[in-house]
Amino acid sequence: MRTALVDRPIDVASLIAEVSDDSCGAVSVFLGCVRDVNDGRPVTGIEYSSYRAMAEREMTTIVSEAANRFDVTRVVVEHRLGTLGLRDVSVAVVAAHPHRAPALDATRYIIEELKKRVPIWKLEHYTDGSRDWVGAGSLDSVTSR
Amino acid sequence: MTVTVLLFASYADALGTSAIELDVPSGSTVNDVLGALSTMPGGDRLPPRPLVAVNEVYASSATVLDGDDEVAIIPPVAGG
Numbered sequence: 001m002r003t004a005l006v007d008r009p010i011d012v013a014s015l016i017a018e019v020s021d022d023s024c025g026a027v028s029v030f031l032g033c034v035r036d037v038n039d040g041r042p043v044t045g046i047e048y049s050s051y052r053a054m055a056e057r058e059m060t061t062i063v064s065e066a067a068n069r070f071d072v073t074r075v076v077v078e079h080r081l082g083t084l085g086l087r088d089v090s091v092a093v094v095a096a097h098p099h100r101a102p103a104l105d106a107t108r109y110i111i112e113e114l115k116k117r118v119p120i121w122k123l124e125h126y127t128d129g130s131r132d133w134v135g136a137g138s139l140d141s142v143t144s145r
Numbered sequence: 146m147t148v149t150v151l152l153f154a155s156y157a158d159a160l161g162t163s164a165i166e167l168d169v170p171s172g173s174t175v176n177d178v179l180g181a182l183s184t185m186p187g188g189d190r191l192p193p194r195p196l197v198a199v200n201e202v203y204a205s206s207a208t209v210l211d212g213d214d215e216v217a218i219i220p221p222v223a224g225g
Contacts, residue, residue, distance in 0.1 A: 032225045048224075051153055051217055054201040055224075079224060091225050111225060119198070119217075120224030121154035135221040136155040 003059035026100035032091040051119040072106035146212035159190035
């Protein structure tokens with residue numbers, strides 16, 4: 001099991017190779033990508049930041065929970081930080097297991113918990129030049145940075 | 146005693162800084178720190194009960210602090 005916050009592009013093929021072995025009949029991959037619209041506003045990119053030490057700790061905890069729940073230990077999770085463009089992969093969860101159900105269940109659990117608990121934030125950039133923190137409400141509009 | 150308050154994302158923008166060394170009386174709680182922050186310039190833009198972590202672990206507003214604790218005020222998370 002490995003988790004990491006990274007400041008470079010995520011190499012999905014290397015993550016798959018990292019968790020796969022001859023026993024694994026199933027490899028489940030989830031990728032989160034930057035999309036072009038959020039809440040009806042056209043997006044050009046997203047700046048990801050984190051409380052790094054705590055984010056690393058929470059990611060490790062979540063993967064351990066998944067291992068206990070689903071008996072899936074061949075797991076790697078990488079979340080990218082910094083400024084990403086459209087289609088860039090922001091997060092990858094890859095889980096391998098002899099059978100598909102545990103691999104799929106572990107992948108789903110990890111991404112859902114990551115989105116609830118890991119202290120990472122998105123500053124979205126829009127086509128009109130404005131920026132907003134995702135999920136923070138109207139008081140957090142950033143127009144003059 | 147002194148605690149280090151960390152602010153992130155929208156909350157760092159609200160207070161114009163990402164870290165504050167705060168002097169508080171011994172026995173102070175997370176809630177006391179939130180009260181002190183609310184009186185600072187921009188502090189009125191924080192919600193009354195934000196998520197807080199003490200030394201990298203989520204904590205309640207009643208958590209009693211020690212000197213040198215790191216108190217992080219956590220905006221709504223948005224990873225993925």
